[in-house]
Amino acid sequence: LDPEEFRRQGHMIVDFLADYYQNIEQYPVRSQVEPNYLRDRLPKSAPYAPEPIEKILQDLHKDILPGLTHWQNPNFFAHFPSSGSVAGFLGEMLITGFNVVGFNWISSPAATELENVVMDWFGGMLKLPGSFLFSGGGGGVLQGTTCEAMLCTLTAARDRMLKKIGKERIGELVVYVSDQTHFSLQKACQIAGLNRDNIRVVPTTIGFEFSLQPGLLRSVIEADVAAGLAPLYLCATVGTTSTTAADPIGPLCEVAQEFGVWVHVDAAYAGSACICPEFQHFLEGVEGANSISLNAHKWFFTTLDCCCLWVKDPNALIEALSTNPECLRNHASDSKKVVDYKDWQISLSRRFRALKLWMVLRSYGVSNLRNFIRSHIKMAKHFEALVNTDNRFEIVVPRNFAVVCFRVTPCAIKKHDNYVPADSTPKKQDNYFGETKDDVSVVNEFNRKLVDHINESGQAYLTHAVVGRVYIIRLAVGGSLTDYRHVDNAWNLIKDLTDSMLKLC
Ligand code: PLP
Numbered sequence: 001l002d003p004e005e006f007r008r009q010g011h012m013i014v015d016f017l018a019d020y021y022q023n024i025e026q027y028p029v030r031s032q033v034e035p036n037y038l039r040d041r042l043p044k045s046a047p048y049a050p051e052p053i054e055k056i057l058q059d060l061h062k063d064i065l066p067g068l069t070h071w072q073n074p075n076f077f078a079h080f081p082s083s084g085s086v087a088g089f090l091g092e093m094l095i096t097g098f099n100v101v102g103f104n105w106i107s108s109p110a111a112t113e114l115e116n117v118v119m120d121w122f123g124g125m126l127k128l129p130g131s132f133l134f135s136g137g138g139g140g141v142l143q144g145t146t147c148e149a150m151l152c153t154l155t156a157a158r159d160r161m162l163k164k165i166g167k168e169r170i171g172e173l174v175v176y177v178s179d180q181t182h183f184s185l186q187k188a189c190q191i192a193g194l195n196r197d198n199i200r201v202v203p204t205t206i207g208f209e210f211s212l213q214p215g216l217l218r219s220v221i222e223a224d225v226a227a228g229l230a231p232l233y234l235c236a237t238v239g240t241t242s243t244t245a246a247d248p249i250g251p252l253c254e255v256a257q258e259f260g261v262w263v264h265v266d267a268a269y270a271g272s273a274c275i276c277p278e279f280q281h282f283l284e285g286v287e288g289a290n291s292i293s294l295n296a297h298k299w300f301f302t303t304l305d306c307c308c309l310w311v312k313d314p315n316a317l318i319e320a321l322s323t324n325p326e327c328l329r330n331h332a333s334d335s336k337k338v339v340d341y342k343d344w345q346i347s348l349s350r351r352f353r354a355l356k357l358w359m360v361l362r363s364y365g366v367s368n369l370r371n372f373i374r375s376h377i378k379m380a381k382h383f384e385a386l387v388n389t390d391n392r393f394e395i396v397v398p399r400n401f402a403v404v405c406f407r408v409t410p411c412a413i414k415k416h417d418n419y420v421p422a423d424s425t426p427k428k429q430d431n432y433f434g435e436t437k438d439d440v441s442v443v444n445e446f447n448r449k450l451v452d453h454i455n456e457s458g459q460a461y462l463t464h465a466v467v468g469r470v471y472i473i474r475l476a477v478g479g480s481l482t483d484y485r486h487v488d489n490a491w492n493l494i495k496d497l498t499d500s501m502l503k504l505c
Pocket of ligand 1: 184307
């Protein structure tokens with residue numbers, strides 16, 4: 001590792017990226033390449049002789065950029081944001097530059113201690129109860145993704161319960177989710193060796209804005225108890241992936257606590273908004289939960305990966321996940337005065353993620369971070385108002401944060417001559433919107449094509465969800481470079497494409 005060569009090449013890469021950001025709007029937001037486009041462009045084997053950075057950067061530009069979907073493009077409105085920032089990028093650069101492997105305290109004391117500090121800072125910003133903070137007997141850890149946080153907490157809950165009821169009853173443990181819970185929990189259950197038939201998917205409805213109802217949860221748990229099963233774990237969500245619905249945390253925790261169920265709050269996307277006092281009510285009652293996680297790499301200006309997980313009882317995690325090989329023994333760990341994060345996560349080795357979060361928190365401060373989030377929410381409100389000005393469109397579910405769920409209405413599509421339901425006899429209501437099966441498929445298909453056209457244009461990128469069998473278009477604001485003009489352009493594009501599609505009908 002030659003420091004001078006690192007300096008020279010490092011400057012070139014920073015310049016490359018700065019130019020990329022300056023010109024980012026020139027690239028189609030969603031990559032337009034066909035599958036396997038790269039195989040034919042690259043040599044069949046790795047180069048035997050070294051190649052200069054100049055040549056590598058040229059090829060990066062020519063061959064790799066076309067195959068990128070530009071998540072930092074201000075016209076990216078798909079999925080959830082992956083909001084970048086100068087502090088986040090540079091923090092990541094420092095992490096990689098130091099390249100320490102902080103599996104336990106002694107392997108890099110600053111990596112562990114900074115993580116302890118920033119997790120308490122961040123928890124304080126969210127107004128988490130003291131019991132989730134190191135200062136109050138709980139604690140926080142930075143993991144890669146929410147999937148990992150779910151698996152770790154599920155494993156902790158599983159082992160805690162099996163200790164009580166006996167290992168042989170693992171097949172009787174039951175996990176509770178709603179039909180809006182992120183699909184990754186299913187994978188976590190599989191990995192944790194739980195019985196797949198014991199995942200209870202509690203239905204939600206538009207009447208309750210797709211949030212999990214405590215009364216329904218109670219009846220499902222009671223039925224399991226009556227059947228001799230062992231209720232284990234509830235995943236409640238603040239900001240569901242499809243529509244950003246928020247489950248009522250307090251009332252759900254009350255039900256879960258009665259049955260000794262571990263409650264994990266998945267606030268992957270929307271948790272970041274809860275640093276603003278006006279959104280903190282979404283976490284009301286969280287003192288009744290056992291764990292909560294959010295992705296700072298979604299809407300907190302910190303690069304992927306950075307999932308923040310807080311637990312009330314770190315020992316439950318440690319008992320499920322710790323290993324103590326002789327080769328890692330040291331006085332600090334033996335003294336029990338330090339945190340060894342290897343026992344709070346799946347892998348042994350870990351990155352110094354706290355550094356980028358520390359950079360973000362210090363570089364922007366709580367006030368600016370709140371303002372960034374508020375500005376995205378204002379832009380989403382602006383888009384929502386635009387949708388409401390055109391009666392061919394409708395908002396499908398109320399907006400909670402910075403995601404707007406909308407579609408072209410059945411009425412707008414039906415007005416056109418070749419909207420012909422397969423047969424015109426009255427049908428039973430097929431979805432929450434009172435539409436029949438034929439309506440649903442025609443309207444869904446129209447909206448699906450609209451999204452395809454938007455994304456094929458390369459001018460904006462939006463994704464969809466299906467709730468209550470209705471196809472909805474989601475516009476998620478959250479890019480660090482996104483401004484009102486990008487939202488307006490997206491709206492004009494959507495309107496123009498809808499115009500031409502309706503003319504063709
Ligand atoms: N939970 C929710 C609500 C999500 O929206 C997502 C991803 O978008 C996840 C969990 C999974 O997050 P990760 O990719 O960090 O595992």
